[in-house]
């Protein structure tokens with residue numbers, strides 16, 4: 419049932435309408451709810467009633483369409499999945515409209531989505547090539563969990579295509595390449611189109627998997643650029659209000675989607691109907707929110723770049739970012755997250771985090787309000803110190819998720835927080851701005 423509903427939703431909205439229209443209308447009535455509700459209700463139920471024993475039998479045999487049990491599918495979840503499908507797979511070149519081949523699945527968390535991909539793709543003895551800078555728990559999954567099942571992961575800086583080609587040639591049977599672009603938290607960019615081309619030339623079967631959490635489908639659609647699987651922590655921009663933990667996978671390989679669905683069903687990593695509904699709500703306003711995140715982050719990045727206490731700002735929207743041109747070629751905006759390196763390291767960074775106003779000291783990102791955190795001691799603390807240093811997650815690196823407040827207030831809060839931090843650290847003379 420799910421696939422035919424997804425197919426209709428995508429067919430209807432896929433080529434005809436723009437992003438915001440698809441976000442609002444795609445999938446709205448696919449779940450067949452029969453009340454006159456204007457928006458999809460929260461189907462907060464564990465199980466669904468069969469018309470009769472014969473229908474129950476047919477549903478289990480996939481000879482009829484309908485809902486059975488929420489772990490196997492739920493109307494609220496399906497509506498959110500259909501929306502995401504229509505947003506992430508919007509490219510004219512992606513699929514033949516006669517043969518729509520993308521599908522999405524929601525998971526209980528971003529990490530359930532990453533581990534679902536790993537379980538669906540990899541068997542004992544397989545190799546996964548992975549970006550060297552990934553979210554701390556993804557790193558831990560690849561380094562500590564997968565080896566228990568006889569799966570090897572090889573780490574490489576995927577933003578360096580020469581290095582990637584060497585690693586791909588050395589592992590020509592790799593089942594997949596997993597990476598983030600932009601990376602969390604160093605904001606480096608991988609050329610999705612070129613990397614996919616190189617990988618497929620060496621192994622046409624290899625799946626290219628992109629964690630698209632930072633960019634969202636509004637700014638970057640990896641499936642259009644040659645990737646096979648897109649993953650999101652919907653906890654972030656997609657839900658957008660810091661109120662839910664969730665994940666999603668979208669793929670244009672129906673057979674991989676079937677495997678993933680099997681894992682989700684057997685492992686039990688489905689979202690609750692209420693969480694799916696929060697994600698459904700978030701999707702409707704995604705484009706508006708992300709536009710404002712981008713414009714605010716750009717203003718903040720430009721300001722911080724001139725600040726005397728800051729050594730470097732990492733934001734792909736800045737012309738000084740080494741991959742600004744590449745980012746421009748595959749993204750339509752640069753997102754709301756940026757990182758900056760303090761000239762005086764952790765001692766000043768921690769005083770900034772303790773004294774700044776408006777920015778909340780908390781991990782996560784993509785919420786409507788601004789957050790600040792320290793990757794080396796928080797989100798990426800699980801990565802060995804020497805590796806952290808090598809990949810640029812230094813002790814002086816601070817990450818901010820720029821929210822939807824007035825940009826002038828955010829800039830004033832950062833200036834005041836930096837001045838206070840300098841004073842407390844006994845370095846007041848560094849503030850000359």
Ligand SMILES: Cc1ncc(COP(=O)(O)O)c(C=O)c1O
Pocket residue numbers: 527528529530553555556598602629631632650651652653663664665782
């Ligand atoms: C880029 C990225 N991917 C994946 C995850 C994991 O998502 P979740 O926390 O929803 O499990 C995160 C969480 O911070 C993330 O930032």
